[in-house]
Amino acid sequence: MRRREIAVADIGGTNARFAIAEIEAGTVRALGEPVKLKTDDYGGLGEAWRAYGQAAGRPLPNALALAFAGPVGSETLKLTNSEWAIQRDSLADELGLEQVAIVNDFGAVAHAVATLSEANFKHVCGPDRPLPGDGVISVIGPGTGLGVAQLLRRDGGYEVIETEGGHIDFAPLDEVEDRILDQLRGKFGRVSVERLLAGDGLDNIHWSLAAIDGRSAERHDDDKYLWARALDGSDPFAAAALDRFCLTLGAVAGDMALAHGASALVIGGGLGARLADHLPRSGFGARFAAKGRFERHMADITVKLITHPHPGLYGAAAAFAKQELEN
Numbered sequence: 001m002r003r004r005e006i007a008v009a010d011i012g013g014t015n016a017r018f019a020i021a022e023i024e025a026g027t028v029r030a031l032g033e034p035v036k037l038k039t040d041d042y043g044g045l046g047e048a049w050r051a052y053g054q055a056a057g058r059p060l061p062n063a064l065a066l067a068f069a070g071p072v073g074s075e076t077l078k079l080t081n082s083e084w085a086i087q088r089d090s091l092a093d094e095l096g097l098e099q100v101a102i103v104n105d106f107g108a109v110a111h112a113v114a115t116l117s118e119a120n121f122k123h124v125c126g127p128d129r130p131l132p133g134d135g136v137i138s139v140i141g142p143g144t145g146l147g148v149a150q151l152l153r154r155d156g157g158y159e160v161i162e163t164e165g166g167h168i169d170f171a172p173l174d175e176v177e178d179r180i181l182d183q184l185r186g187k188f189g190r191v192s193v194e195r196l197l198a199g200d201g202l203d204n205i206h207w208s209l210a211a212i213d214g215r216s217a218e219r220h221d222d223d224k225y226l227w228a229r230a231l232d233g234s235d236p237f238a239a240a241a242l243d244r245f246c247l248t249l250g251a252v253a254g255d256m257a258l259a260h261g262a263s264a265l266v267i268g269g270g271l272g273a274r275l276a277d278h279l280p281r282s283g284f285g286a287r288f289a290a291k292g293r294f295e296r297h298m299a300d301i302t303v304k305l306i307t308h309p310h311p312g313l314y315g316a317a318a319a320f321a322k323q324e325l326e327n
Contacts, residue, residue, distance in 0.1 A: 141269025
């Protein structure tokens with residue numbers, strides 16, 4: 001199959017990223033420099049696409065691989081953490097394209113995990129060995145939301161199973177988390193793991209711990225401020241919230257690996273990138289393995305963090321290339 005250019009997009013609740021990729025024979029050969037737009041600055045994908053076309057300063061390809069942060073199985077697709085919605089059947093006409101392929105945003109990350117070289121991963125815990133060539137790999141990523149996917153490798157190929165695992169119930173594991181759940185239940189009613197393990201999850205934990213201690217805590221519209229103070233240790237209360245975030249992420253990641261029957265787990269997402277240096281030093285690994293009778297089994301699961309700067313875009317291109325090869 002000849003090499004061709006396609007446009008790729010990674011549309012999340014906070015940012016919409018666009019780039020041009022080159023694919024050939026089911027493989028991503030190159031990924032251009034992305035253009036990042038704020039989702040809230042545009043009324044929908046059509047407006048953002050036209051803004052990208054102006055920023056690109058060149059004619060865009062006539063095919064688009066789209067990674068979309070929300071369920072993609074219905075005719076009307078709506079971002080989980082934004083007001084954007086798109087109509088699947090009319091999208092190509094709306095954007096003036098001949099071909100559009102849509103994949104869940106974290107499904108795209110799983111496609112990236114399946115096709116990137118081992119150099120694009122950083123060891124977190126468990127055995128320091130390459131990702132398995134056969135079997136199940138769980139993929140989980142805290143970002144604006146909490147993404148979860150399964151990757152099944154077998155017979156030299158792979159399949160991606162997209163999920164909404166970030167919306168399962170939060171299960172506390174100690175008295176502090178019991179009390180955090182009480183605080184968040186009063187605010188949200190039902191408390192999913194995404195309430196603690198997404199962009200505003202650190203703020204929710206920080207606020208809950210303050211309420212438990214009888215302190216007041218300022219809520220932050222920009223989560224980057226709180227994250228910066230937590231990571232550099234300049235705010236001990238923010239650092240305590242970060243410790244709890246890492247513990248909870250370890251527990252949830254371990255649950256996903258158990259539920260999927262995984263022999264490896266990969267962490268992605270924007271917050272995963274922020275935690276690349278901190279996570280191996282946190283309580284993540286201990287909580288990941290602390291599964292009672294399965295503790296020895298869990299300790300033998302390799303956990304890595306994807307370090308490629310744009311796995312959603314790369315994965316969208318990989319999904320498109322795979323589909324084209326199979327068709």
